[in-house]
Amino acid sequence: MTRRRFSRDDVEIVQSRRLFDGFFAFDRLHLRHRRFGGGWTRPLERLLLRIPKAVVVLPYDPMTDRVVLIEQFRSGALDHPGGPWLVEAVAGLKDRDEDDETTARREVMEEAGLHVEALVPCGAYVPSPGAVTERAVCFCARVDAARAGGVHGLEGEGEDIRSLVMPADEAFTLVESGEIVAVNAIVTLRWLERHREELRERWRV
Incomplete structure (x- = not known):
């Protein structure tokens, strides 16, 4: 199987807001990323729970x-x-x-x-x-x-x-x-x- 490998460089964080900062952190992101068919997605809203390794x-x-x-x-x-x-x-x-x-x-x-x-x-x-x-x-x-x-x-x-x-x-x-x-x-x-x-x-x- 061959596939194109995207990386962190293929994601653009438009805006990031910290909603909660305690034992874990909780962020609201607005981002866009490259598409498999070419070009970029529209801006997307994503909620992200940040947990350590x-x-x-x-x-x-x-x-x-x-x-x-x-x-x-x-x-x-x-x-x-x-x-x-x-x-x-x-x-x-x-x-x-x-x-x-x-x-x-x-x-x-x-x-x-x-x-x-x-x-x-x-x-x-x-x-x-x-x-x-x-x-x-x-x-x-x-x-x-x-x-x-x-x-x-x-x-x-x-x-x-x-x-x-x-x-x-x-x-x-x-x-x-x-x-x-x-x-x-x-x-x-x-x-x-x-x-x-x-x-x-x-x-x-």
């Missing part, structure tokens, strides 16, 4: 072939048919002074209470590019699942996060059945499903 981690124990997922309340899933408590991978926003791996290790400790023994990059994605700037980078982390369990999270941030330990094959089935709907878990579990044997060989199991 996120880091996603799937804790995996190659010795026992188990994954550690988490379950927590999500206000954005209030209208989800299965309810607003979602099963997810570990994830969090990157602090300004951190690199991706430091964020990954910190989040696994905060949300699952586990020490990361090793990290392997496993992709990146943009969860909702129609209106949100967030970009997530993903890792698979080697952990000792025997140490997992209990409830974790930062009390100061109102977190109440339960650890879930299960065989990797069971987690793959939950993705296939639609029981797991959080995109961070789907992306990382699908990666593990494709690369599990290679990863276990890499970690010499």
Whole structure:
């Protein structure tokens, strides 16, 4: 497949207005961009939620072939048919002074209470590019699942996060059945499903 690659240079911001500036920022943009058929679009109004870069981690124990997922309340899933408590991978926003791996290790400790023994990059994605700037980078982390369990999270941030330990094959089935709907878990579990044997060989199991 061949396609023309546009870039940021092919977008003109005509006007930008900050509507809200808190933990996240919310902007109203008036912009135009180049068209595939040539020329430019008319001026378009777009609302944009600005969220910092996120880091996603799937804790995996190659010795026992188990994954550690988490379950927590999500206000954005209030209208989800299965309810607003979602099963997810570990994830969090990157602090300004951190690199991706430091964020990954910190989040696994905060949300699952586990020490990361090793990290392997496993992709990146943009969860909702129609209106949100967030970009997530993903890792698979080697952990000792025997140490997992209990409830974790930062009390100061109102977190109440339960650890879930299960065989990797069971987690793959939950993705296939639609029981797991959080995109961070789907992306990382699908990666593990494709690369599990290679990863276990890499970690010499």
